[in-house]
Amino acid sequence: MIVKYSLGLDVSSKDIKACLATIDNEQRVKVKSSKTITNTQKGMHELLAWIEKWYSDLEIPLSVCMEATGVYHENCAYFLYDKGFNVSIVLPNKAKKYLQAIGIKSKNDSIDAKGLAQMGAEQKLEVWEPMGMFYYELRVLTRQHQSLKESLTAEQSRLHAANAASRQINFEIKQIKSHINFLEKQVEKLEAEIKRLIHSDETLKKNLRR
Structure with missing residues (x-):
């Protein structure tokens, strides 16, 4: 007797493999x-129609299991969540350990749709709850801030190396300085936006005052 359905989704930037x-x-x-x-809105509606075709006994629970793949899995996760499905998003290292535990070998150590379906069927995974728009925006902005700071540090190192070279290329140094100036302005604008966003939330605003 079937006790559970499990949908495994292997998501990439271009497509979604479902099992x-x-x-x-x-x-x-x-x-x-x-x-x-x-991996488009049209594709997700095709996915929904396919699920409805094969999942007919609605009294038996269905769980959806997908691996966190940067941002590529998010549209599908939100789409299925909005349709009322229980979605679980597992970290790559957790999926990899599970894959190894059940003896499934993979060329790139990633778990495919079949493995994710088996994982969702055999394990009781935590159901994903999407974060609110405020925290989603804050996460995006803080990640962008980190990326810009890393780029700025890299350019500053390039400038130091260019100035220390036995033969200095003035045009190169000028270009690096210009890029550093641009990045510094971008960081400044981003920090102002993050500050504005934080101060728009009363709870975070109070925590900052402590």
């Missing part, structure tokens, strides 16, 4: 169907 599996009361996992769709 729908079941697990019975004797813990036997069986693949019902597989499909590849584009």
Whole structure:
């Protein structure tokens, strides 16, 4: 007797590989169907139609398991969440350890849709809850800030090396200085926006005053 459906999704920037599996009361996992769709809104509607075709017994729970892949998995996760599905997003290292534990070998150590479907079927994974828009925006801006600071540090190191070279190229030094100036202005604008965003939230604003 089937006790659970599990949908494994292997998400990349271009497409989503899906695998729908079941697990019975004797813990036997069986693949019902597989499909590849584009990672677009049109593709996600195709995914939904495919799920509805193969998942007909709505009294049996269905879990969705996908691996965190930068930002590429987010649109699909939000889409399925909005449709009422229980979505679990696992970290790559957790998925990799599970893959190794069940003896599945992969050329690039990544877990595919079938492995994710089996993982979702056999384990009770934490259900993902999307963060609110405020914290999502704050996360994006702080990541951008970190990236700009790293670029700025790299350019400052380049300038130091260019000035220390036995033969200095004035045009190169001028270009690096110009880029540093640009990055510094971008960092300044970004820090102002992060500060504005934080001060728009009363809870964070109070915490900063402590």
